Amino acid sequence: MSTATAPATAVPLRAALRAERIKLTTLRSLWVTPLVALLLTVGFGTAVAAVVGTKDDSFAADPGLGIHYGLNFGQAALVCFAVLLLGQEFGTRMIDVSLTAVPHRGRLYGAKLALGAAVALGVGLLGTAGSLAGYAAFVPDGWDGPALARSVVAGALYPVLLVVFCLGLTAVLRNLSAAMGLLLPGVFLLSPLLSGIPGVRGVVQFLPDRAGQYALRYADDPQMAYGHWTGLLVMALWAAAAAYGGLRGLRRHSA
């Protein structure tokens, strides 16, 4: 037996992270979706600012809505990214290979979460910077308000929390189609549409995307039961709960 390879040196989490990074760069669907998310966020935001601009007073009333308008579209691609990142492993049964390579389930899952969060943070930072620049180019007044810092921080963190939430839920479901079928319409259609119905609004405002998006806005909404920062916290709690549920699910069940 050849002993060409060096003696075993455990390089656990760092190696698992490196493996996840290579998984991402070697599969087109995984690196294209975050780029699409960035493109949609900045593109739609800038385009709407250019078209609507100062003609409509809704942006003047709350520049946060205008700056982050593109995120409404970009987040659909982010949901796809998160669900694919983990769900594809279940869909192809590659999870078996991943777990033979990294048998510690928490470590494999932690590496996935860390990579997903890092990519989402990149999308959040670049998306917010790009959206803000695009908005400011067409609507020069009003955006530099006292709420700007919070809105920018929320713009960077919202994608991170959304991706962690989706990864966690995918780990709970351990099924690509189920996760995609639940999350995509849930975030993109159900949650925004339900929030328009007066009766259920009091409950719907606690859904993760509703809560997180409130932190993006400048203006106070008297119908919201909590403050802007609290909204981000509510979303963080959802993300943490989903991430923990996913960890439990992965640990408890057979691969």
Place this chain on the structure above:
Amino acid sequence: MDDVGAERERGRTAVIKVEGLTKEYGGTRVVDGLDFEVRPGVVTGFLGPNGAGKSTTMRLILGLDRPTAGRALVDGRPYAELDVPLRRVGALLDAHALHGGRTARGHLRWLAASNGLPERRVGEVLDQVGLADAAGRRIRGFSLGMRQRLGVAAALLGDPPVLMLDEPVNGLDPEGIRWIRALLRALAAEGRAVLVSSHLMTEMALTADHLVVIGRGRLLADAATSDVIERHGRTRIRVRAVDPDGLASLMDRSGLDARRVGDGAWEVAGAAPEELAALAAAEGVVLYEIAVQQDSLEEAFLRMTADSVEYRAVAA
């Protein structure tokens, strides 16, 4: 082959130990109190009909499924506790458990990185399995045979002393089957432990030094390949006489375990050929054929597994 294997096997410490391993799915015992060991230097054939629990046992050894009872140890530890698992165990479970969108090289690169293996191993194993030319192609265009080769490459990546392959000859053409057979024998000759599952008895007779046979999740045999054939393969004497009616009447009267196999021939179990010849001579029946027939491994296997179905209430 068997003598060499047995010699190599003797005195070596088991690298895989399966102790009372049991797995239930919804009340059904898929693996039922399995005990066996895999030793270095030999090819251990893991034999059983489809659905006997071979794949489940391998998944339990790799920690992918959790046992209902019992345990499986690699180097005396559960697989999940190995520091750099790919350097200890190389496994091929399902050649389809890959993402078709990656290239062969891409798949092996992340696998190497996960265990801190040097990147050059990727090229080395691709050469070793004959996939160097297809390294940059997406896996979705691969034939099953190419996927099997890629799976073998992945198993060899960490140059591990233990190899576990689930039905590796599935989907391979005759040339590929010969290649796998030679590779497994070479790996064992290097001192590695090789556990290879199959439902193809004839294939195992050619490849394995040692057999672990299971049926319905239970251990049916755990012995050298030649011993399994000897113990479970019945010997029968085939006889034919010039006067078939005379032979038939002799067989009826003799009280032997004999049965007519057509064309005037009879098969007698549990008798020595010289005994039969003497009996025929005493009765004046002239035999023109006496042949000793040894069951093939295939027949031995079929009988063993048939028993496991028939007598499933009896503890193994």
